[in-house]
Amino acid sequence: MAVISLDGVIVADTLLHQLIDEGLVLAEGYAPVTRSVIGMAVRAGAPKPDIGSIDALRRTLLQAQSIGYSPSVSGEYLTTELVQRLGVADQVRSKCRFVSGGVGAAVARGELEIGFQQISELLPVPGIAHITPLPPEVQKASVFSAGVAASSTDAALARSVIKFLASAEAVDAITHSGLEAISDRRPASARAYSQ
Secondary structure: OOOOOOOEEEEEHHHHHHHOOOOOOOOOOOOEEEEEEEEEEEOOOOOOOOOOOOHHHHHHHOOOEEEOOOOOHHHHHHHHHHHHHHHHHHHHHHHHOOOOOOHHHHHHOOOOEEEEEHHHHHHOOOOOOEEEEEEEHOOOOOOEEEEEOOOOHHHHHHHHHHHHHHHHHHHHHHHOOOOOOOOOOOHHHOOOOOO
């Protein structure tokens, strides 16, 4: 049996709180560091649907021939909450497809007209474009937090890394990866997601 030693942990905030409660992560040093938001992508060269408002998103979903979603939080939200909130669940259910091997790759191959997943997971995929966040009114952000492992051999170093990740100095690198830094106070419309 291999023993894995680690100093720091970055996971979904709810999971990190559970790890703290179980004594696997120290409460001291805990910090929320990023938000991950859901975006839509199309194949490179395809028309760029507008999802800048709730009405535009509703129209795009109704007009799409095929819609992909991931098995993660974004896919669960799309299928169990968002389409119901938009009042289009019955009209789009038959066009929606669960994709386990990556929504962006399926969109790039032309298997799906549009796909929804965390922006940070879509950005590195070649062959897709027009990666656009959901409108703020219907966006679901997931917070990721960092903590020091209870088994850390260098807790001070782990705390310093976490402090850096939660600082303004890390904002550009975090944003470039398609995530939103918790310390970034700019409005979402001022952030640019590049591919």
